[in-house]
Amino acid sequence: MTQQQTSTPILISNVRVFGADGCGLTPPTSVLIQDRRIAAIGEEKPPEGAVVIEGGGRVLMPGLSDAHVHLFAAGNTHAGLTMGATGMNYYNALAEAERMLMRGFTAVRDMAGDVAALRQVLDSGAFPGPRIYPSQAAISQTSGHGDYSAVYEDATTFSCGLHTRAEQIGFMRVADGRDQVLAAVREQLKKGASQIKIMAGGGVASTYDPLDVVQYTPDELSAAVEAASDWGTYVSAHVYNDEGIRRAIAAGIRSIEHGHLAAGPETFKLMASKGVWLSTQPFLESDHEYPNPDNTEKNQEVCAGVADSFMWAREAGAKIAFGTDLLLEPEKAGLQNEMLTRLSTDFDFSPTEALRIATSGNAELFRLSGERDPYKEARLGEITVGAWADVLLVEGDPTEDLTVLGDPDKNLAVIIKDGRIYKNLLG
Template identity: 35%
Template sequence: MSQMFLFKNLRLLDPAFDEPRDGYEVLVEGEKIREVSDTPITSSGATVVDCEGKVLMPGLIDCHVHCMHDEVYMRRMEDVPLTLAAARGAKRIKAMLDRGFTTVRDTGGTDWGMKTAIEKGIIPGPRLFIAGRSIGPTGGHSDGRARTNPGFSCPCCNTAAYLRVVCDGEEEVRKVVREQMRQGCDQVKIMASGGVASPNDPLDSLQFTVEEIEAAVEEAEAFGRYVCAHAYSPEAIKRAAGNGVRTIEHGNLIDESAAKVMAENGAYLVANLVAYVAMGERAEQFGMPPVMLEKNAVVLEGGYKSLEICEAAGVKVAYGSDLLGDLAEDQSREFSIRAEVQKPITVIRAATTIAAEVVRRPGQLGTIAPDAWADLIVVDGDPTKDVTLLEGQGAHLSAIVKGGAFYKNRLGAAA
């Protein structure tokens, strides 16, 4: 018989609400939520969990992480063997769950092995949706080689070669995408513009032709998957969203015309302002060179405005962090950074219901409703009034539940 928990004495914050509501009880059976009621629930077989008047809400979802990217200056990954990178990655993944992120979408570098380790309980971590290796053209954002380096050595000795793959031309793109599908990926990540943490490409460079993008989309969709694209400039965003790409990552330099194309095609933006804030503050001390820091300053300036432009155009914006190396500890700062220009409940929805749509699990994740997966957190106060309660490395979370099982519990229930 499945274990049952009856959560009582709580304030319910389902993202459909604008603020927490009193008087609710939630019954969890096995991995799923069985009942949500604003009247008392009777269940003789359930263990009662007294939430002590605290806020019960869905577990958080981060739609842009890199579990295996454990150096701020990515070229240093060339000196990291895959075994060490995997050990570091396990530590990074556990820390995400500690912060209340019960689901994350990895947008490049993490494979089915790490996902399987979590699913089998070998290492603790959130539900993991993977993209495998990030795909880009020669000289683009996936190509981090020094100009004196004609090619990478094998990935077992050089993790940089394992995280990303370079390909050119429609046929090469098709083959690489098919390989990602063979490797069990949930989505495909392509590079559509230049990036901050790559050495040789301007931010406004266009990467992959229309034909190459269409080939990636066709192959991913043929396998029942989708494509997400790294893109900053309006031109890159329009090229990607206008040719089947489902989610735009970053999008800091978006304008109204690009937002319109996204809205017309039902594309999502996954913003991650915290990455640029953190890099501006501390990336230099971890070896990031001036040319990259200069690009970072440009995209940070446009990041806040991108939220306003997308809201006006009706583009849904999900929560992302995109933090490399030691900057990963700032994962939850995205809440307070966005709250400078958005209401806290808007940011919470970005990390719950909207994020659930991005990972294609609406109604199953990011909500507290019957038949949803029982991924829950209990917050020590009201995050719609003080969103920093979702920060602090999980210090303000009295309980974290993933799949109906307590990962963390300070409430005294038998877990």
């Protein structure tokens, strides 16, 4: 792997560009990268001292993005997080960040985990990894999707400040009632969150909450939205079931995470009318394994709803973001690329539609963090003059065959993030 200093210009010549409009490829052209941004398109003469990459007619596209990752948990097992040394958890997250970048993901939205410091380290260029939009700890009610206490333990609100391991490591925060929710949201913002995640319904991996359970009262959800809005950002909600989705929308939540158990197309029409995003995942049952039969059954129920939720959301014109939600099984983190290709192979999106979702589409969602956006100085997810220089040079044509992105080791010839070359197979 090579890494190019930010100050060195890069000219990539003879490439077909997947542009900001997301409608197809340009005729062969060149792209100049300078000072971390796209400086010119069509420029043929390299500046003095520039690195010149001959594209050979390959496709140049924006870096991929993932709207639902858990860097802190993707590189660690459940046992490692709960019983291992805390420092080891952070080192594993750092290692997974590099692997994620080398899979072509140059920007991610982290939806639970203590990664604000990791973002700062990666942004400094000290280590390779994607840009990160941190949520910090996800916020959960007692007995909600983020409550990892034992059943015999007192609820946090009764335990004089004693917290579970998940809270101690900044993965979750249990908060009940308006005042605690306000404090929990403000705590994550203080720690560097660019948006807030709250648990508004039952989950698969958790113990106490069946999928039909609705979590947080309307007032508690509204409190979270009010606190985030005061900081110029938004709240996303983990929720599968229909009632929870509707309650979250009514409270002003801007992004529904998952949504696979919505009752029908009317819910997605409501989302479209309110401008609420569906940040969802093309799950298959094999993506996650659970030793407990109850969790396995919940996983089956969620996966059975994937195809319908995609179909209804598309028909309704709802905004769709792509994410993966891989965690606690490090050996499966590499499924990230395969899950992207499923949009085309399993769920009826054209390759061009899928590329648009995973580049400029996700970037539009990320920009909802407004003043808390750590990368607001330029645009992500597109190759236009002035945009951040996060690009991939691809072997094969992903606008015709998305599966070429399923093998990043072979088919990503060049990876550039923030104007630096992290991989160059072309010499």
